[in-house]
Amino acid sequence: MPAEGGPAVQITRGGAADGIESADGRFVYFARDFDVTSVWRVPSGGGPEEKVFDGLLFPLNFEVGLKGIYYFRASTPQDTIRALLFYSFEARRSERIATVEKINDNGLAVSPDGRCFVYVAAERTTGDLMMIENFH
Numbered sequence: 001m002p003a004e005g006g007p008a009v010q011i012t013r014g015g016a017a018d019g020i021e022s023a024d025g026r027f028v029y030f031a032r033d034f035d036v037t038s039v040w041r042v043p044s045g046g047g048p049e050e051k052v053f054d055g056l057l058f059p060l061n062f063e064v065g066l067k068g069i070y071y072f073r074a075s076t077p078q079d080t081i082r083a084l085l086f087y088s089f090e091a092r093r094s095e096r097i098a099t100v101e102k103i104n105d106n107g108l109a110v111s112p113d114g115r116c117f118v119y120v121a122a123e124r125t126t127g128d129l130m131m132i133e134n135f136h
Contacts, residue, residue: 011046017059023066031059039069039087053087053094063110063117070097070110070117084117 001008012019016030027041029052037056042049055073056062062071069087071094084098102121109118 009046011042011044012040012049014049016040018062020062020064022064029062029064029069031056031062033059039071055094057082060107061119063108065110065114066112067114070108070114072100072108072119086114 011028012030015032017033019028019030021028021044022041025044028044029039029041032038032040036054037059038054039052039056039062040049041052052069057072062069068089071085071087072082073085082100083096084100085094086097087094098117100119100121106120111117
């Protein structure tokens with residue numbers, strides 16, 4: 001949807017999660033979760049979709065930076081130690097830049113200079129089911 005208002009414009013056609021616009025505004029990067037979760041991109045104004053890479057741990061675990069994409073990957077979602085990788089736009093390949101523990105699937109943020117990152121550390125994954133009666 002345009003920032004100044006107006007009707008929403010569909011720019012993806014095959015499903016998408018967690019859309020992130022590139023710093024230069026040229027592309028929107030997004031995740032797809034089929035057999036393997038992958039990162040795709042599409043021009044901001046719409047157009048052909050292009051797969052960037054496969055192997056994203058969860059659809060919400062990537063961040064687009066100036067020079068590439070930071071993301072988590074592990075051999076299985078049950079692994080407790082995760083690799084943080086950086087996909088370089090210029091080199092068109094990924095390299096491991098850190099390993100972390102206790103990651104959750106709720107997101108990743110990277111500082112503009114790429115020197116710091118923040119992620120959700122899962123201490124426990126339980127919850128309570130609550131019932132609300134006479135809700136209006």
